[in-house]
Amino acid sequence: MEEIQGKRRLPKKVGDRVHAVGRRKSATARVYLSEGEGTITVNRRPADQYFASYLESEEHLEKTLKQPFYVTGTVGRFDVMARVRGGGYTGQLEAVRLGIARALTGVTDEYKEPLRKAGFLTRDSREVERKKYGRRKARKSEQYSKR
Secondary structure (H helix, E strand, O other): OOOEEOOEEOOEEEOOEEEEEEEEOOEEEEEEEEEOOOOEEEOOEEHHHHOOOOOOOHHHHHHHHHHHHHHHOOOOOEEEEEEEEOOOHHHHHHHHHHHHHHHHHHHOHHHHHHHHHHOOOOOOOOOOOOOOOOOOOOOOOOOOOOO
8 A cells, every 4th residue: 555656655554544645725634534434534633623613514514525435435434533723714624625636545446436526635735925025915016106
């Protein structure tokens, strides 16, 4: 399992769990996937409780986090334990989703194709552009006054 394809490491087996890393913006999620009844734990708290203060509806959380399971048809088969650092809630949520998708490919290679087609194995590389001096934000400048 721990082969190196090009530069990318494949998901790693740690005991009875599969370990993978997901990133988005400045958030990093270390995801551990194991056989179970479908509970998702983020930073030692249930996912709905961890993200509760940020989300308006739990449907968004369900949709985002469980999308890889719906695509592979494995809803309720795996427990997820994720440790997330950095970023805001959107970055953390999508980092966990990428970690789950990568970990599922470590379970069996059959899941790789549907996850790839759905776009869950592609890392979203967009980052916040840095602020430049003499400007209000990254690109916004002072208002021009002719007179």
